[in-house]
Amino acid sequence: QTVVTQEPSFSVSPGGTVTLTCGLSSGSVSTSYYPTWYQQTPGQAPRTLIYSTNTRSSGVPDRFSGSILGNKAALTITGAQADDESDYYCVLYMGSDYYVFGTGTKVTVL
């Protein structure tokens, strides 16, 4: 069973920068996994931030960016704002018509 791991939580100061990562229990994440990042606030459906590693979804501020860092996918928030306080999930396409979500990261802005 493939596990996609994320940091449980991160705290960032307003205006600060934070990088969340998305890794595999075995192996490296590459662009072939089409890493996607979602933001979710309580009671709401996930909102797409980044897809296909680094493509920003329509209407997403450019302070959100995606990349591959080493053997993981990464989401960087540059210039964090109060309303960035949310849960963030990555999802990987496993190549055999199967998707796995990451464990999620709770970001606090304070």
Place this chain on the structure above:
Amino acid sequence: QVQLQESGPGLVKPSGTLSLTCAVSGGSISGSNWWSWVRQPPGKGLEWIGEIYESGSTNYNPTLKSRVTISVDKAKNQFSVKLSSVTAADTAVYYCARNGDHYFDYWGQGTLVTVSS
């Protein structure tokens, strides 16, 4: 703008079958997209359940494959999920979503299904 709306019973008895439908509006289910179900237990993370194409082709999460059936009704522009032999662990918010290019680009608002006697 594509919109998705889940519907179905909010309470299912243990060992019973959970059945939900996703109505698609603002677009046709008979396009070039796959359509997925995703769930989220209260306070926990997201889990992909499976997907279906207009032709009826399906792919399922291996951990749920033995209990899940996803079907499509092109005439009604909707698709459905059935999950059998449910337990309390299947209590979750269930979302339907449209697959874009290897990701889920449109989501329903989600519906909470509780498994309890």
